[in-house]
Amino acid sequence: MSLSEQMKFIVQELNKEPFSKSYNLISFDSLEPLQLLQVLNDVLAIIDPKQKVDIREEAADQTAVRLLQFLRVLKYKPPENVNMSEFRAGLVQGEKPVVFPILAWLLQRVPELQKRAYLAKFLVKIDVPAEIMGDEEVSSIYIQYEELMEQFKELHKQSEHLKNSGFNTGEIRKDITNMEEEKEQLLKRIERLRRKVESHPNSQKMMTVAKNLRVERDREKRLAAQKQEQVTTISHLDQRIKRLEAQLRESRQASVGATPESMIQKLEEETRTNSFLVKEQLPKDISQRRKMIQNLQKVVSVPAMGHSDLDELNAKIKEMNAEVNQLIEKRMRSGEPADDKHSLFKQQAGIIAHKKEAAAQALRAARDEYSQVAQEVEHKRQVVSSAEGGEVLKGEDFKRYVNKLRSKSTVYKKKRAELAELRAESGVLTRTDEILKQRNEHINRQLSVLERKRGVAGYRETQDELEKVSSKKSELDEMKGRTLDDMSEMVRRLHAEIADRRNTLAPILREIRPLREKVQELTPEYENKKQVYERQQAGFDSNMSKLEQEVRGYREECKAEESRYHYLNCMMKVLHVQQQRVAAEMKAYVSSDAQEKKKTFREIYSKKIQEQENMSRGLREKQKMVRENHEPNMKQMKMWRDLQRLMDCKKHCLEQISSLGSTAGAGGIMGGYGDSAPTHLEEDRLVL
Known part of the structure; x- marks a missing residue:
């Protein structure tokens, strides 16, 4: 990607969220080095909020150390053709060829780098000197620190797996709320039942x-x-x-009629087939696959081709094919009879080899198909056995199963006929019931009329209700008796079961009793050792905090010294570059060669100054000439305007004459106008 393409991509990405810049190519290209470093720092702050710093308030050496360290954490690799010292100096000075590739690389993978920056806070190991690691406490703490780091890796992997597993937090929260509501309802029901039971x-x-x-x-x-x-x-x-x-x-059926010779012959044929596949066919397939992989790797390594490249390759292919055809024709023309005989045998051998390859491929395809079909059959057998509790029937078992199904089918047909008869009879009985109900209602209405006439209205309903109440009372008495009998039976059974359980648990309780006594004896010792452990742990924690403070102080001192070292190193390199430039300038200036002197900055800038003076002198002369010719030019310009006005007036007059419509009048006017035309031309010449 060229520098201009990188700049376009950077401007497009910076104008998006979350940067929300308003750059264009010109404004972004015109940024000062300090502003460009601030843009780089803003992008790094989006990746890691700890990098949010104002460059103007930070020292140059601290900025360089911080940016280089964070780029190392993000695993940024400078281009291979760039020297590391030049890269560091360019980053400190905010040079565009150094900063633009970094910005393009960062903006292409912001989410990935955010995750890497988050993990770097926990997975970048602390550099502890070997002298300090010699202490046992420090080494044990460092080992614990590494174990915690590994534990963090595992937990982070589990977290990522859970995030990518497709669980929806909204659904989980909804399920939790539903479960909490169900829990509350169950608690209420349990409380009601508890109150009922306590009574x-x-x-x-x-x-x-x-x-x-x-x-x-x-x-x-x-x-x-x-x-x-x-x-x-x-x-x-x-x-x-x-x-x-x-x-x-x-297997027994297959072995019927088989002889040792036939089995050996069959095994030999199978062995020959397998040896052919292993020794001849498989190496060819492997070599073809390797060639294909090599070709694909070549295609991947070659840069993207355009239409012109493809046209060139097609032309080369056509040329090579034509050359091959010419060679084949030449060989055929110059062939000898002996070669023709050999070619015949070669053709036959090639045909046989092709047939063998085709047969081997067909055999392999048949074996693959057989294995696939066998897997499908086994899978279907498992499905059938899991669904029906049996397996696929064969032979006599299948015939018995078919006969059983036939007998069941005849029984089913008989039952269906009986069911149809019962349904028909049910319809008749339903109709009879409806008729009887209608008659009963009619009789009840007649009885109610007679009761009102005799003065005993409602007698029949009252009698029916009394009968129903008495029947319900008897049923309730029977139910109470059965319930009491059931409860007494259940209590008796429960007592018997409890007694059995006690008898079974008695030996276990006898075994547990000495164990309980042993636990009571060991409990004070456990408490004492627990207190000792807690005291030692508190001492270790205090020592660890002290060591952490010391390590923190040493780390800050180390960072300060490292930043000072990097700053001095960068300044030395800058001064070295400047010294080299001064030495080259002095060498060229002192040299007796005229060409070398011309390459010096003094000569170059003197030449540029002379060119600028000559240019300014020419511009002053041009300005003087413009000033001197200003008035005559203005007069000439006025005369041209007058001439244009005069020509517009003549054009207007001609248009009026042509619109009169009279041929004779028009001719007279044109004749008069033609007499005065030379006068106007003379006036025009005078004006010019």
Whole structure:
């Protein structure tokens, strides 16, 4: 990328967010070196907010050290053709050929560099001198520091994986709020149920029994799950046994009528085929793939081609093809009969080799297809076994399965016919029920009319209600009796289960009792050692804080000395460059060669001064000539304006004459005008 393209890209990126500059190419190109360094520092501040500094308030050596150190953290590599000393000097002085590539590189990868700058705060190791590392405490602390750094790397990887896993925070928050609401509702329900249970006289005993029951049910569920897993495992093993038996049967059927000679011959053929694939076909494929990779690498390494380059390559290809055709024709014309016989055998050998290659490729394709089909079959078998609990049937099993399906189909048809008959009968009975209901309503209306006539209205409804109440009362009494019996039975069963559990837990409790006594004995020792550990940890923390303060002071001193060293180094290089320029100037000035003297700055600037004086002298003479000829030129300009006005007037008169429409009148006027024309021409000459 050239310098102008870099400048265009930089201006476009700086005018976007988050920089929001208002540069154009001219204004950006006219920036002073200090302003250009400030722009570079602003870009670095977007990457790392700690770099937000006003260049004018910072010393030049500190700025250079800070920028170079941060670019080293960001892993910026200067161009290979640039010397590092020149690069540092150009960065300090804010030279455009040095700053523009840095800005273009930074603006191309701002998000990546922001992440790198964030990680650099935690992953850039502290340089500890070997003398200090000799101390055991410092070395142990440094090892702990490295372990924490590795732990941070792992946690950061997990964080990035979670960020990229596609979880939506909004959905997670919504799920959390829903779960909290459900939790509140459950707590309210539990509180209501607790109040109801506490009002019961035997609530504590019943709660204990219910808790034990729930524990046993959970255990029963776990055992049922284990049982189901065992059943599933057994079914899978049975299926595997069936598959192995089927493979064994197939192998036995395939081995029927086979002889050792035929099997050896078959194995030899297979061995020859595999050896051909391994020794001849695979090396060719590998060499072709390597050639392809080399060609692709060449294509990648070559810069992008235009249409002109492609046209040149196509022309070269055509020339080479034409040359090859000419060579083939020449060879065919100069061929001998013996060569013709050999060519025939060569052609036959080539045809056979092509056939072998085609057969090998077909064999490989068939093997790949066979392996793919076998994988699909195995997958479908697993799907069928997981869905139906069995495997695909074959032979006699399949026939039995078909006969079973046929018998089930006949049973299904019979049942469907019976169901149709029952539906028809249900329709008839429904209609009969509707008719009887209508008759019942009619009879009830007649009875109500008779009751009103006899003065006992509502007698039948009251009697029906009394019968319903008595039946409900008897049902409730029976339900209460059954409930009490069930509760007493459940309590008795629970007591029996609790007694069984106590009997089973008794040996475990006897084993736990000495362990509890041992725990009570070891608890004071544990507390004492814990206190000793906490005291030692507090001492280590205080020593570590002191060491950190000392290291911080040494680090600041080191940074100051490094910045001073870099500043003095840069100043020495600048002075060295200036000294070289002065020496070259003196050498050229003292030299007796006229060409060398002409290359000196004195001669160059003297020549430029002379050229400027000559130019100013010519401009003064031109100015004097313009001043002297100003009045005559103004008069001449006025005369030209008068002439233009006169010609416009004549044009206007001619247009009026042509608009009269009378041919004779027009001719007379034109004749009169023609007589006076020479007079006007003479006036024009006088004016000129």
